Amino acid sequence: MASPQPSYSQITYAIDATDKFAILTLNRPEKLNALGNVLMDEIEDAVKRAGKEVNALVITGAGRAFSTGFDLEADNYEMGIEAWREDVLRNMRRLHALWSAPIATVAAVNGYCLAGGMELMLCCDLAIAATDARIGEPEIRHASAPPTLMMPWTAPIRHVRHLMFTGDTISGEDAARMHIVNKAVAPEALMAEATALARKLSRVPVPGIKFNKLAINNAQLASGMHNAWLYNVETTAQLHSTPEGGRWFRLLFQKGLKAFLKEREAPFKEFERR
Numbered sequence: 001m002a003s004p005q006p007s008y009s010q011i012t013y014a015i016d017a018t019d020k021f022a023i024l025t026l027n028r029p030e031k032l033n034a035l036g037n038v039l040m041d042e043i044e045d046a047v048k049r050a051g052k053e054v055n056a057l058v059i060t061g062a063g064r065a066f067s068t069g070f071d072l073e074a075d076n077y078e079m080g081i082e083a084w085r086e087d088v089l090r091n092m093r094r095l096h097a098l099w100s101a102p103i104a105t106v107a108a109v110n111g112y113c114l115a116g117g118m119e120l121m122l123c124c125d126l127a128i129a130a131t132d133a134r135i136g137e138p139e140i141r142h143a144s145a146p147p148t149l150m151m152p153w154t155a156p157i158r159h160v161r162h163l164m165f166t167g168d169t170i171s172g173e174d175a176a177r178m179h180i181v182n183k184a185v186a187p188e189a190l191m192a193e194a195t196a197l198a199r200k201l202s203r204v205p206v207p208g209i210k211f212n213k214l215a216i217n218n219a220q221l222a223s224g225m226h227n228a229w230l231y232n233v234e235t236t237a238q239l240h241s242t243p244e245g246g247r248w249f250r251l252l253f254q255k256g257l258k259a260f261l262k263e264r265e266a267p268f269k270e271f272e273r274r
Helices: 037-053 081-099 116-122 140-143 157-166 172-177 187-201 207-220 225-241 242-255 257-271
Strands: 012-015 021-026 057-061 066-067 106-107 111-116 124-131 134-136 169-171 183-185
Touching: 012 037, 021 037, 021 187, 037 057, 037 081, 057 116, 057 187, 066 106, 081 116, 081 242, 106 116, 106 187, 106 242, 111 116, 116 134, 124 172, 124 187, 134 172, 140 157, 140 169, 140 242, 140 257, 169 172, 172 183, 183 187, 225 242, 242 257
Parallel strands: 021 057, 057 106, 066 111, 106 124, 111 134, 124 183
Antiparallel strands: 012 021, 057 066, 134 169
């Protein structure tokens, strides 16, 4: 007997009628698919489910964004270093579950793909972006950092340093040029491209992907990826606990997200058209 389909509140999960792949859609469009605890838990559950039910998984976002990152309106983020360590470690483990899934995963990147949303994309095996997608780690500009720092394991280090030092966002076309995504396509072609790729992957003999993925992932682990992720947890917790980190999170809590983002981006307006 087939197991019952789960009831999700912030994602949709649908298995293709013909081939063994599923589409997981982040479904908080009113919040630009910001990653709160409920959404992250549902993604983790659906990824585990897909690992048992299908051979490939597409992840995309409803509305104008793949995801704008972790939900900055969810909590009061003024915390000590121990609490920050646990917070970052929890999200690292959730993203590790995606990275280590026993099936092929494909990110279909629409619209904004920022901060934790970019990390979610980077932890997928493959990625296709719309040419007009906006991809980056703008949280750097408020003295923050990603929970995995997956980018150095994906892209050439010069590009990593640029994006991680400036907080700039780039187009889907630039992301393809920098090898951050595999391919950039017209927005209207994104899901057709992603589902065609998932359909192809779903027809590869299951052990072919499963064991080759284990070998590829082990090459990254043997190069120190897990230790690098754990080190990043420590530096991120320390960064958030600095006076400057605390100042920004205090501003967010006191003035709200709109005022927070306006103040964060103000020093960089003159560079937007360069």
